[in-house]
Amino acid sequence: MKTRITALSTALALGAVAMVPAAASAQEAGDIQIRAFVTGVLPSDGEITDVRVDNIGVPAGSQTTVSDSVVPTIAAEYFVADNFSIETICCITPHDVNGAGALAGADIIDDAIVLPATVTAKYHFDLGGIKPYIGAGPAYFFIFSEDVGAGAAGLGITGADLSDEFGVALQAGADIDLNDSGLMFSVDAKKYFIDTTATFTDNTGILLQTEHQLDPWVVSAGLGFRF
Template identity: 30%
Template sequence: MKRLFVFAAMMIAGLSVFGQSTGAKNEWRIRLRGVGVVPQESAKIGVIGGDAAISNSFIPELDFTYFFNKHFAAELILGTTRHKVSTTASNLTAIGGAASANVDLGKVWLLPPTLTFQYHLPVGKFNPYVGAGINYTIFYGVDEGPVVKGLDYKNKFAFAAQLGADYDISKKMFINVDVKKLFLSTDVTVDASNLTPTSSPQLSSTLANLPADVKINPWLIGVGIGYKF
């Protein structure tokens, strides 16, 4: 978490220095949003097959936007979210289970700092914008749940797309609506060796390193309030 704030401070300072070096107007905007995180998940799971189910979440999100001029800006988005994870319709007959079963894989926290570059088209008090950029998602605080022995999520880079609008309610304050899409996937390794009988060491070895390619691809739908300075 400390490294995230150091990264954020460096990015914000870098944007400010760049803007000053180009003679741009130094305008910042800070927003606090309430964001609904809605994954569009799918998965390829080794051996047991099935798909993934990842819960929706609602979180606070803080972002900082630096304007190079009235049309071009960069935004750094900070927030963290927790999700319940499970497999669906997995075949557990090899370990004496059902042919189509859901497996509770507990919960995991995602920390997805995202940097987007935006084009703004202000018209009076209304300022719509589009953006695109990069995301790096850190998986932490893994709770593997009551079934399997362990889980490992690989941190990943992803592409981000954005559409939103600000509406001025005073000279300094504005309201914001924002929609982002993260094209995020991760490699997951599941250790389910605890579920195999002791008489099947080969199966136990296979289930100790059960791979899954999981696409999360969440929508982030936010509404909030901001301040210009």
């Protein structure tokens, strides 16, 4: 899925470049941009990096993976100075945690929902009709609605929780003007650096607690408007 989304974003960007008009609007202090994206959320393997508690004897070689997700997203930004903006995004993204290695084929957590609250400071380079940018900022992942998968239930687990966590996001992309009235085509990529703690319980307490590396790529393409 990662390859397909990257290829699609590249093809759309190349097609939009061909439509860039000679006239292009500048990015000035006080401007607002709203962009609507199709977004691929592509976690790293979601691997176990540490086992804090193991009261159920998880087999040696046990690992986990986190599923990819494709969702609609909205990005809104305000230009606090010429070519310098503050952006936030709005989306929720569902993911499953599945077993790998000795746990291959096991459903561990179903339908965990992630709300990746993110604020980035961005600098925009004005190349006329094409405006690349770079950015960075803090992120906080709210994770909720975790359901115990069948594989975890088979180990006696009745409750699952993925911890909310702070992290950081790096960002790069480009806005490509489609006319001189503010309409644009945009491509965007963010790399998050963030982990989570998975806690599995039954009615007696904690059965298993593990640390997981998420570090997702978030790759987007869509249309926007500057006003």
